[in-house]
Amino acid sequence: MARITARLLCLIGLLALASLLSACNLTGAPREAPTSEAETPEATSATLSPDETLTSATGTPGAAVTSTPNVTATSATALNAQAGNETPANSNAVIDVPADGSVVSGTPLAISGSVRGLSEDRFWLELLDDQGNTINRQEITLRNPNGALRVNWSASLFTRYTGAAELRLIARDRNGRDYVGATVHITIGEGGDSASLQTTSAPVATIASPAAGSTVSGESIQIGGTAGGLFEATFSLELLASDGTPLTTQVITLTSSDPSFVVPWSAVIDAGGYRGSAEIRATYQRASDGQTVTLDSVNITLN
Secondary structure, three states: OHHHHHHHHHHHHHHHHHHHHHHHOOOOOOOOOOOOOOOOOOOOOOOOOOOOEEEOOOOOEEEEOOOOOOOOOOOHHHHHHHHOOOOOOOOEEEEEEOOOOOEEEOOOEEEEEEEEOOOOOEEEEEEEOOOOOEEEEEEEEOOOOOOOOEEEEEEEEEOOOOEEEEEEEEEEOOOOOEEEEEEEEEEEEOOOOHHHOOEOOOOEEEEEEOOOOOEEOOOEEEEEEEEEOOHHHEEEEEEEEOOOOEEEEEEEEOOEOOOOEOEEEEEEEEOOOOOEEEEEEEEEEOOOOOOEEEEEEEEEEEO
16 A cells, blocks of 8 residues: 555655646747737837937937928929929019910020019029929029019020920029029921021130120129020120220120020129229130130210
């Protein structure tokens, strides 16, 4: 009897040991994954605003999350809203010609309109293709000696591009930020006065006004002419005193998408209080050797 009892106690001890090893998973056997809903963690996600930045677990900044607004800009108001700009309350700009939706020629493209309340006496005209690429950009300088509330302006752009296009009038507010003052959507077609469009393979610039030997009154001198074939489509306009002392220098950027076009240009320069005989020169810097070359000049009298 004592021997049977000892064997039973030994068997009970072995069973208890096996149960303990199973509970502690000391045998190395894999445990089954929990299957109940309460035991399974739910996957989570976070939505970031466009100005938030993803950060890795180590705290190193990752890629910024950005969004591209799906906006089709059809007006100056829409373009300014898209760029986060506002049109100044007292500013007004109009492109009268060409009319919105019209079919026009690009050789040349005649543009005119009026502006009021601009913070600067200048603005920019931009011509964009149907993909939003800038084909041409021209700075327009206003002459308003009488301080008129509304100033009329006109310009000519030249381009060989044909198809849907957009004209934008870009102005600058008192804080130096650009905004769209006006837009028109047009189609540039074949034809126009292309036969009269001159081309050149050599640098050329002429001064058509003021005429040589003329007398000009006032501080502002309105100057105009034609130019083409220039490196980077630019040349310099200089006003010199009778002894050759430079009074004013201004860089002129031509308004053509093709450097071989001979196109009109215009500018307003300040006499700086000078009175007497003066010379206006159109010069450019030759790309081959950096030398300054005079393309045209006129002598006038300032009074």
